[in-house]
Amino acid sequence: MLTDKAVVMKCKIIPSDLKAIINSISKIESDTLLLVVDNKVYSLLEQEMDIVQEIQNKGKKVILWKSSEGEKAKSFDEYQCCVEFFLEKGIHRNCHLVAIGGGATTDFGGFVASTLLRGIKWTCVPTTLLAMIDAGIGGKTGINSKSGKNLIGSFYLPENVYINTAFLQTLPQREISSGLGEMIKYSFLNRSIYEELIKGKDYKEQIINCAQFKQQIVEEDFLELKNRKFLNLGHTFGHGLERIYNIPHGIAVVWGMALIFKIIQEENYLSELRLLLDILKWQEVDPPWHNKRFPSKDLYDYISRDKKRTSRNSIDLILLDKIGTPKIEKFFLDDLEKKLDKHESKLRIFNLRSAGHIIF
């Protein structure tokens, strides 16, 4: 049985600029650093500085793996090529892996670190909003299987998480929306994050609050046996939609929450969701199934195979008692299927436009 409180406490979140990040990476206690960098991020960084050269100038050996862009990295093929590449270079157990990229790269890099030589230390440098506040924190690592996302993985904490919001300057708007989706999820889970967002504070000021909130939950429940499950608000439907429509994770989570609020909970949470989206100037107000049939069957099929399912005929859903107070409720899969079928025609015209433009 894993009991990892001590390991959890080692994970530090440090807001920093790129130069300071390079300095900190160069001070990591290891003579050899394995850099796993998202290919696109690497090209963008190259325009600013040669990070490999900078780190080597500070006396480290650097072995660089440029990983396929985004989600493409989370495959068996990429995993095999990457670990074989590092092993051929003659690495040792004190090598330290540094993953630089969005959540896909940090999931992938962390998984490589957790399995290489039965586990080497690693550091996470998130470059997307979603990875800064969520994916990069908490040590869930993994790759995808044909049967679903993140089905092969490990719980394996990074030693450090270095957050530099300047990375967001090059991030496409859709990926910002995706990160905002997770931020909105936090605001339903944590009253003070909700209040700050409602005040209309710039989301960048919220990044460290969100990162620390996630870190705190992870410290309380590293293995997701209790409160960490709350972070899955919107994810049961969200993961299904992400898979069916190939949309960014955080955007799928917003639609996942919208479905929970629409078909399972009272609708006042839907108004709160619309309000937050409006404040954050969220663009994705039409659902991925816009003008098409709502995919009840595909969604149900996905949910009934979800790895978070804890029994053959039921699933735990995260709902809200009130804003800031989530709860877990068991749902029979049969009942869920009936609810999806019942709402299918109404969901066809559902959207998240703000009050005044609500069609539904």
Ligand SMILES: NC(=O)c1ccc[n+]([C@@H]2O[C@H](COP(=O)([O-])OP(=O)(O)OC[C@H]3O[C@@H](n4cnc5c(N)ncnc54)[C@H](O)[C@@H]3O)[C@@H](O)[C@H]2O)c1
């Ligand atoms: N481990 C966890 O706890 C956890 C939590 C949530 C999500 N995730 C995973 O995270 C992944 C999604 O991560 P993501 O949303 O960060 O997206 P991502 O890593 O897939 O990156 C999205 C796109 O942005 C590009 N990109 C990254 N940083 C950039 C930058 N600074 N400037 C310009 N382009 C940049 C990437 O090349 C890619 O094209 C999913 O695989 C999801 O399953 C994991």
